[in-house]
Amino acid sequence: MEQLLVPMMCKIDKVIQETPDIRTYRLKFKEEGLMEKFDYKPGQFVELSLLGAGECTFCISSSVTRKGYFDCSIKRAGNVTSDIHNSLEEGDEVGIRGPFGNWFPLEELKGKNLLIVGGGIGLAPLRSLIQYCIDNRNDYKDFTILYGSRTSADLCYKEETKEWQDNKSLNVILTIDKAEETWTSNVGVVPKILEEVVKPVIENTKVITCGPPIMIKYTIQSLKKLGFADKDIITTLEMKMQCGLGKCGRCNIGSTYVCKDGPVFTNEQLKNLPDEF
């Protein structure tokens, strides 16, 4: 067991300040050949450790189709994440274990319309899927991205969302909670925009959503109101994890291990879990 808990060292290639409290760390394995072998799917997560401070769970926010690196987007929230923000610069080293967990049902999504609904830092795991789908664009039909945050400054991946907006094969809708002087796009919380602006097609559509717990809750309510079936609503859960190996018991929800059976669940599966997430 102890060997499975030993991380591999990665070098920080680049630090991107996304918002005042979110940074994206672009990582590369130090050991030669490891980066090429590091195979992961959108939705999976890694255990990132700052030696001496501790280990934290982060989803991978880039796609394996972009070679040579992988990204972790980290929001300053707790002890370890504050340490990461305070002490890590380009060229520093972190430990990585992973990838762990299940992934978005890529095969099932093929030939379907995709509706991606994200809020705040919740876009991070979705970005991995978006990049993956853009790189395999022909496999999917209509592709809509709805992304919202509290203020325009809190929107993640600003340059990349601009690229997505310029991409003719994508329909990208951005929103912020409260009106701002310079903001010309939508204003309103995500579920409201979803119902009033996006008005998605229900037939042959899969919805993938991630965001703060409260946003997910109301988004799912709106989706149900619009007529989506539980099995077509896919979300990824945030849960405290430690080992990622299905041993430490931290991520148990009922008899489910989020680190093994999740973090990606359909709403159908979530409905059968005890209300503890």
Place this chain on the structure above:
Amino acid sequence: MNVEIFVTDKAGLQKFYEAIIAKNETYAPVEKFGKFDFKHVSSLSECDPDSPIEKTMSAKPLFFPRSAKILKYTADSSGTTVKETDEDPLAGKRVILGMKHCDARGLQVLDKVYNWDYIDSDYQKRRQNTVVISTRCDKAGTHCFCTSLDYDVQNLDAMDVLIVKGQDGKIFIKARTEKGEDFLKSNPIDSANSKQHPASEEEMKKQYDAFAASFRLKMNYKEINENLSKIFDTPEFENVSSNCIGCNTCAFICPTCHCFKISDEKIKDSGVRYKCYDSCNNGYFTLMAGGHNPRPAKYRRWRQRAMHKFVYYKERFGENLCVGCGRCTISCPVNISIFEVVNQVAKSEK
């Protein structure tokens, strides 16, 4: 399996133990401050293989240590070097004397979680290299309820050698596994006092019946398991947990609790990372960075503990996670009894 049953007496058993300790790396209950914990021993006088269940810690730490070093690291200008610790989890073979039946059951239960998906090789290595010699209790402890659960106390695969104290000072020794048979071949029981005995099985059964009759606590396991799985939302959990002080002792001394945390130690530019016990009764257990906690209230944590033991683990791995040793009740500073709790909750309506 037709296995020899050796019959001996107290003196013969004493000699058997002494020979084992002289020849093998042996672990046995050693008393300190009135509590027995399994430690390495070099003579029989140091330990008591017949220590009472109420005062004996479980043998789990010999397989799943209370803390284990994961790695050491040093950082300098050229970068960080991570070294796996040089500590060998278990170099050679070893013997455990005086392990209780409930602890042996605990190992069988733990095997499930350690052997699914990622396999915990250290745990496996410790299991394979250990010969478990288990003595059956004479009498049930005040808080014991092992006979009421979903397993047969007489037949546990984790016990390699079984010792039963019958009537008239007769002591029966029987190998239960191949490992145990080999062990008895290389550590023979004093031949002057031992012989084959066809009626022994009967007498061992008799001892078990007397032992089983001494239980104060009895429950209908099946009913409790079924009822609990239906009443997740019962307010009764709030009542039964109101006097819990959240001290985590129950999990630390439990023979089956296996949750752990990872804890770092940093001294300037180097450090050590440990894997240490943790408990779901700890308020920080599921607290996420950013402040969201799926189990913020004490009753939710208690529910997790009770349900994990009596429902969830059974659903997932087919075994009950509680072995009925009563150690949590004995160690609880406010005398909360898990037996009482699950019985009370199972009776409640949703």
Place this chain on the structure above:
Amino acid sequence: MDYTKQIQEIVAKLFAEDKIDVFAGYRMTGFDENQVPVLIQSSGEVSRLVFNDKSVFNLCNYLKYDHTRNKRVGLVVKGCDSRSLNLLLTEGQVKRERLYIVGIACDGVVDEQGNKMQNCEECMFPDALVYDELLGTQHPEGKYKVNSDIKELASKGLVERRAYFEEIFESCIRCNACRHSCPLCYCTKCCIDQETSKLYNGANNTSSAFHALMTWSLHLAGRCVDCRNCEKACPSHLPLHLLHKWNERVIYENFQEHLSGVKEGDRGAFYKYSLQDPDDFIM
């Protein structure tokens, strides 16, 4: 010492007059002579309450949990418990207005084997010091005495003493039950919890246990009231009182014979700073 009937009457009256929302007392376990602390929320449950010489646990511990927060709480306190309650009041952890205190003039409690507890034998303040109602006959106030354990410790040299404590801490399993059971450990973030502090790791080795427990005991120096909740909570039966008693002696001898929690408003020795404070006992 059995005040079961009196307490039941008092609590029934308190609920009838709507003076409290919850009452912290003791009930029988139901299968042996030991008792379980119980939080009673209605007059219907009053008959479960008992109080006798097996009522050991210091109930002030419950004042730090959600079940009693911002509620009107009634509770039973013995002499030692009342000292910790005094400290909680002084340190602003509970408001006197929301408490109804049933004080006991305590004749001493017994352990599970039925022997009188060591701290009761040496108790200086057996009677509750703060109360709304006092049960039992009052005892004369005792005199401060250094007990034999501490005398023996004091006769040892520094190195020897350290070795002695290390020997004790070798059996610590790092469950932190001692801290959780202490009525005076109300910090929501504790320096010996690995989740909230980076000072100590959770490793089960003597050096980690030594440093964590030493720090913990220093945070209780001049505050510990010798109720022995920690010692009763310890699954390894460590004699934790030695740490606290040792500190108590040092404080008593060096800080104007300070004893914690004896008067309401009297803060711990380390809260008051004066240039005249001795420092030669350090190291």
